[in-house]
Amino acid sequence: MTVPIEFYLVLSAFMFSAGIVGVLTRRNAIVVFMSIELMLNSANLTLITFSSFFGDTVGQLFVFFVMTVAAAEAAVGLAIIIAIFRNKLTINIDEINILKW
Amino acid sequence: MSLELILFIVFGSICAITSVFVITRINPVISALFLVVNFASLAGLYLVLNAQFIAIAQVIVYAGAIMVFFLFVIMLLNPESEKKFFSYKPYIKIFTIVVVALVFIQIIYMIFLAQPSEEINREVAKSVSAGTIEQIGRELFTNYVLPFEAAGYLLLAATIGALVIAKKKFE
Numbered sequence: 001m002t003v004p005i006e007f008y009l010v011l012s013a014f015m016f017s018a019g020i021v022g023v024l025t026r027r028n029a030i031v032v033f034m035s036i037e038l039m040l041n042s043a044n045l046t047l048i049t050f051s052s053f054f055g056d057t058v059g060q061l062f063v064f065f066v067m068t069v070a071a072a073e074a075a076v077g078l079a080i081i082i083a084i085f086r087n088k089l090t091i092n093i094d095e096i097n098i099l100k101w
Numbered sequence: 102m103s104l105e106l107i108l109f110i111v112f113g114s115i116c117a118i119t120s121v122f123v124i125t126r127i128n129p130v131i132s133a134l135f136l137v138v139n140f141a142s143l144a145g146l147y148l149v150l151n152a153q154f155i156a157i158a159q160v161i162v163y164a165g166a167i168m169v170f171f172l173f174v175i176m177l178l179n180p181e182s183e184k185k186f187f188s189y190k191p192y193i194k195i196f197t198i199v200v201v202a203l204v205f206i207q208i209i210y211m212i213f214l215a216q217p218s219e220e221i222n223r224e225v226a227k228s229v230s231a232g233t234i235e236q237i238g239r240e241l242f243t244n245y246v247l248p249f250e251a252a253g254y255l256l257l258a259a260t261i262g263a264l265v266i267a268k269k270k271f272e
Contacts, residue, residue, distance in 0.1 A: 011116060013208040021201050030174065038139070041163070045147075049150060051232075058240065060232060064155070065252055070163075071166065079262070079266040
């Protein structure tokens with residue numbers, strides 16, 4: 001094989017780092033959710049890479065389950081965002097501090 | 102240069118650049134569209150890695166369903182654009198980027214310290230047969246049928262939960 005496994009792992013690590021920066025610095029709740037999707041996808045890329053290099057199917061099964069969890073998480077999270085927007089008319093996470101003591 | 106390397110460079114650079122664009126654009130719609138491009142090029146990378154079924158599922162589930170859902174919610178809420186990335190609290194952002202860069206460098210160091218490419222001998226025939234839908238379906242409905250059913254219940258619970266949370270009145 002011509003592409004070594006390190007290239008895929010480095011790309012995955014880069015995407016994961018970009019997702020962390022997005023979660024920590026952005027103030028829009030929807031963009032924070034998109035950054036979480038980015039991090040989930042970088043983990044998926046790692047799973048697919050090892051699955052392909054070892055010739056093992058189970059890694060791809062786990063990607064399948066991760067997709068299921070991501071879909072459920074996006075549905076519930078965006079429903080929460082809609083409920084918060086209906087009450088407070090903002091999705092800026094600096095202003096949503098109703099659970100802060 | 103083999104075809105695999107060329108495809109990896111094309112799809113990988115698209116992935117890396119669009120993932121940076123997703124977190125730096127101030128308009129969430131543009132972020133979401135770059136995220137669609139990111140998912141599509143990830144599907145290309147999965148095809149390079151001989152994972153055909155997951156590549157198709159990536160396009161349908163992520164780039165299709167989930168991103169349409171995100172764009173729909175953005176359309177419903179019409180959130181105000183944030184300020185430019187470095188204009189609001191720049192020191193916190195620079196500090197965050199420095200810390201995450203340190204973590205990134207640590208991960209890179211560990212990857213190259215472990216040298217996984219010397220341990221793994223990739224066999225193309227095994228890797229091709231591992232990604233087919235027959236193989237995935239056989240594993241899914243024999244050894245992993247219980248997680249599969251649990252995933253179904255999870256989706257049902259998420260559907261009901263989303264309906265209940267986003268409902269207008271709570272009486």
